[in-house]
Amino acid sequence: xxxxxxxxxxxxxxxxxxxxxxxxxxxNILVWLLYFCFVIxxxxxxxxxxxxxxxxxxxxxxxxxxxxxxxxxxxxxFLWIVLLVVFILGSIFxxxxxxxxxKFTFSKLVGFNVGLSILLGTMFFIAGGAGWFENxxxxxAGFYESIQNRKEKIWQNPEKGNIAGxxxxxxxxxxxxxxxxxxxxxxxxxxxxIPPSVFLELGEKVKVEGVxxxxxxxxxxxxxxxxxxxxxxxxxEKMKNRLKQNK
Amino acid sequence: xxxxxxxxxxxxxxEIISKSIEELDYFKCLYERYGNKLKRYITKISGFNADEAxxxxxxxFISIWKNxxxxxxxxxxSSFIYRIVHNETISHWRKLKSKEKRNKQFGMNMYxxxxxxxxxxxxxxxxxxxxxxxxxxxxxxxxxxxxxxxxYEEISNILKIPEGTVATRxxxxxxxxxxxxxxxxxxx
Numbered sequence: 415x416x417x418x419x420x421x422x423x424x425x426x427x428x429x430x431x432x433x434x435x436x437x438x439x440x441x442n443i444l445v446w447l448l449y450f451c452f453v454i455x456x457x458x459x460x461x462x463x464x465x466x467x468x469x470x471x472x473x474x475x476x477x478x479x480x481x482x483x484x485x486x487x488x489x490x491x492f493l494w495i496v497l498l499v500v501f502i503l504g505s506i507f508x509x510x511x512x513x514x515x516x517k518f519t520f521s522k523l524v525g526f527n528v529g530l531s532i533l534l535g536t537m538f539f540i541a542g543g544a545g546w547f548e549n550x551x552x553x554x555a556g557f558y559e560s561i562q563n564r565k566e567k568i569w570q571n572p573e574k575g576n577i578a579g580x581x582x583x584x585x586x587x588x589x590x591x592x593x594x595x596x597x598x599x600x601x602x603x604x605x606x607x608i609p610p611s612v613f614l615e616l617g618e619k620v621k622v623e624g625v626x627x628x629x630x631x632x633x634x635x636x637x638x639x640x641x642x643x644x645x646x647x648x649x650x651e652k653m654k655n656r657l658k659q660n661k
Numbered sequence: 662x663x664x665x666x667x668x669x670x671x672x673x674x675x676e677i678i679s680k681s682i683e684e685l686d687y688f689k690c691l692y693e694r695y696g697n698k699l700k701r702y703i704t705k706i707s708g709f710n711a712d713e714a715x716x717x718x719x720x721x722f723i724s725i726w727k728n729x730x731x732x733x734x735x736x737x738x739s740s741f742i743y744r745i746v747h748n749e750t751i752s753h754w755r756k757l758k759s760k761e762k763r764n765k766q767f768g769m770n771m772y773x774x775x776x777x778x779x780x781x782x783x784x785x786x787x788x789x790x791x792x793x794x795x796x797x798x799x800x801x802x803x804x805x806x807x808x809x810x811x812x813y814e815e816i817s818n819i820l821k822i823p824e825g826t827v828a829t830r831x832x833x834x835x836x837x838x839x840x841x842x843x844x845x846x847x848x849x
Binding site for chain 2: 422437518
């Protein structure tokens, strides 16, 4: 039997059928679905990293002397950094396995996927989704401590000169705040630097740097806004109102 | 259905594919058209003897048949076929390489017998000798580019690497080829 008929004979004898087209189409669709999932999760991870950076008090790094590294490690969002790297690698793998993925060089694939995750992640962050997502994630994942919780812990440290909470009373030379453990503190503000972005009003959430005087008294050196979602907009509006009142 | 060589000649590659899906006998037109070329290609990149090359070719055609529905007609059919044959050859080559069962000398003889011209035989022998010293990634691009006369796009589609990488690899392969040829006092 000639070579040409040998393989035809084998195909007929063993009744070898071509794989159906839908298998290839489905595989292709799955690869792209996987790619989009990876890109979306990668983007969300990047947006949460941005949110973590926004929530980090870099001013504390310069004040913390011997424990700068400790503070840095406590504020770095390791989980999200790992997720970002894993899902960017996943998206590169998925696109490489698409029909024409091999046409791109590795550097182009990395550049494109990193760029896309940064772009979408930044958009999600600007839209305010990162804080919401991170908070929702923290509520559902027991092992995970939210960025806000970690920030509150850092600022619930009167012995080291940091305290934060919600203003409950305002007087000429001191304010009262309720901290995150529901303790009431009297904060002396005579010698404190209070930037224009801080509004000493009831219900305002503020951070205070200073010195603990007694068990419920604190002398402030700096008072700062707590920061967070929509904070900048809120501050801008309040400053506009203040300017209008002054006129 | 009996398909003659003349039937095959009148069909384009794409027609052969679509007719094969309906009637298996048309599939042998692909063998008519590409069989010898592919067998030569297998020998060139692997150094396998004629029997081994035949086996690989048989398996490759069965694999082409199984995957015929994955053929994307924006590609040249030759790229699709060469890709499958290439993968079959490499996987067979790796299997044998790990067992160290390859018989390069036999493959070389079969390859040389194709030309009766004495100078050409000598030249082919020298080319083969140098090619065999090259790593697989260099050998495959040189064979596809200079022995199979394919362009960068086709090579890119067969080896599934970007065209830029094909160009770089050919460039490096040429340098490596010249270096080996010089070390053996072979002039090109």
